[in-house]
Amino acid sequence: MTARILIIEDEALVAMELRFVLEDLGHDVVATVADARSAREVVQETDVDLALVDIHLSDGPTGVALGRELGQDLGVSVLFMTANPGMVRGGVAGTIGVLSKPTDEAAVQKAVDYALRRRQGQPVLYAPPELQLFG
Template structure:
């Protein structure tokens, strides 16, 4: 299953590594954004299935509100990827869950696959290890 994915990450090397992994898996990365405004612009310009959202971006800790906006108003499946999972421990309306960073390629692959299957409405018995689901 191929998806159009947006990476929202302010650390260029981390974003580049994520892009390589996702493209190796056959997904299309529509872009990377380091701040909320750039991310919103990319979503408005592209059809995005999944956004991988860091919490602390170049414009501050804007990722939580950005993820909520993307999920509830723009129809994007949102998966947080952050070194600060405690900031979303109570969940964020409309979003799927959080994967702690640093993470490895396999964990990212299984979390993305899970998120895309959920987006399609498929029933999944278990979340992959390392992915904390909301709600």
Template sequence: MTARILIIEDEALVAMELRFVLEDLGHDVVATAADARSARSISAENDVDLALVDIHLSDGPTGIELGRDLADDGVTVVFMTANPGMVRDGVKGALGVLSKPTDERAVQTAVDYALKRREGRPVDYAPPELQLFGA
């Protein structure tokens, strides 16, 4: 399944690497955003299936609230952060958190899992790198 993915990451090299990985997997990267305002604007103008959301963006620790808002709008949200303890209790509507730094395989398995869940397809188990909320 080709998905429309929004990358919300303020570190340009990390965002670029994620874009390459996702495009190599056949997904459509709608855009990358470095702050919450840009991400909200892009999401409002595009049909987004999945958002990979860093917690600390260029405008501060705005990723948690942003992820909650995107989930309320029907976007599947996976947080990516070097500090997963910040979301250990979960975020309403978000699927889970992937710890950074990560590798291509972890991104691939987490995205595949998130998209299967979004489609309501059966999944045997979550990838070990993806900490699910409410699990």
């Protein structure tokens, strides 16, 4: 199942590595951006199925509000990827869950597969253990 994925991450090396992993899995990475404004522009111009969102971006800790906006208002499935999962411990409306960084390729693959299956309404029996679900 190929998806259009937006990476929202301010650390260039992390974003590049994530892009390589997702492309190796056959997904189309529509863009990698480092701030909330750029992410909004991409979503307005391009169909995005899934956004991987860091919490601390180049414009500050804007990821939580951005994730909520993408998920609730713009119809994008959202997974947070952060070294600070406690910042979203209570969950964020409109988003799926959080994957703690650092992580590995297998965890990313399982979390993305889970999110995409949910998006398509396919049955998902359980989430991967690395993914902390909200709600």
